Amino acid sequence: AQKVTQAQTEISVVEKEDVTLDCVYETRDTTYYLFWYKQPPSGELVFLIRRNSFDEQNEISGRYSWNFQKSTSSFNFTITASQVVDSAVYFCALGGGRTTNDYKLSFGAGTTVTVRA
Amino acid sequence: DAGITQSPRYKITETGRQVTLMCHQTWSHSYMFWYRQDLGHGLRLIYYSAAADITDKGEVPDGYVVSRSKTENFPLTLESATRSQTSVYFCASSHQSGEQFFGPGTRLTVL
Numbered sequence: 001a002q003k004v005t006q007a008q009t010e011i012s013v014v015e016k017e018d019v020t021l022d023c024v025y026e027t028r029d030t031t032y033y034l035f036w037y038k039q040p041p042s043g044e045l046v047f048l049i050r051r052n053s054f055d056e057q058n059e060i061s062g063r064y065s066w067n068f069q070k071s072t073s074s075f076n077f078t079i080t081a082s083q084v085v086d087s088a089v090y091f092c093a094l095g096g097g098r099t100t101n102d103y104k105l106s107f108g109a110g111t112t113v114t115v116r117a
Numbered sequence: 118d119a120g121i122t123q124s125p126r127y128k129i130t131e132t133g134r135q136v137t138l139m140c141h142q143t144w145s146h147s148y149m150f151w152y153r154q155d156l157g158h159g160l161r162l163i164y165y166s167a168a169a170d171i172t173d174k175g176e177v178p179d180g181y182v183v184s185r186s187k188t189e190n191f192p193l194t195l196e197s198a199t200r201s202q203t204s205v206y207f208c209a210s211s212h213q214s215g216e217q218f219f220g221p222g223t224r225l226t227v228l
Contacts (some may be wrong), residue, residue: 044219045222047219
């Protein structure tokens with residue numbers, strides 16, 4: 001079975017601080033995908049990134065960066081110099097495994113990030 | 118406009134009534150999904166579909182029915198609504214690379 005754990009329920013930071021969201025996953029598949037989604041207070045779910053299991057390169061997109069470590073089954077997300085607009089719930093997800101072959105995603109419980117001005 | 122839409126966005130109904138939530142996508146994605154989101158439970162998969170006329174149960178299917186006669190539509194029906202089905206419902210679609218794109222959600226209240 002696939003499982004995603006986001007151990008941090010809530011994180012509160014002051015603007016301009018960096019914040020790192022942890023994501024640990026479990027899967028028996030050798031090929032899979034990892035994802036991060038953002039859910040701002042307005043409620044929509046926004047896709048942020050997809051990472052293939054065979055690509056362990058870290059990725060940076062503006063103030064966002066992702067650290068994928070297959071050895072520790074982790075896919076952590078860092079927001080650098082946080083801003084109030086980063087306040088949201090962030091979900092990590094796992095899916096696309098060959099074993100399941102049905103493209104369902106397993107979501108973590110989410111981490112609520114609050115950035116205070 | 119291209120994308121994924123849900124209707125209605127808000128719905129109030131009474132216990133025992135039948136309710137249908139609509140989902141429409143314009144990307145021709147093969148896969149479509151229905152989730153419910155509740156405080157303390159995160160996102161839970163209700164039903165999903167790999168293609169037209171192919172549907173399967175997710176984690177919490179009881180009390181729900183789906184159909185998919187056309188690739189672009191994936192309606193979710195609550196046959197006899199209960200208070201426990203008060204929730205925010207999200208529809209999503211994806212192509213084979215796996216990332217799912219979500220609709221704006223339907224907030225359903227069952228009185």
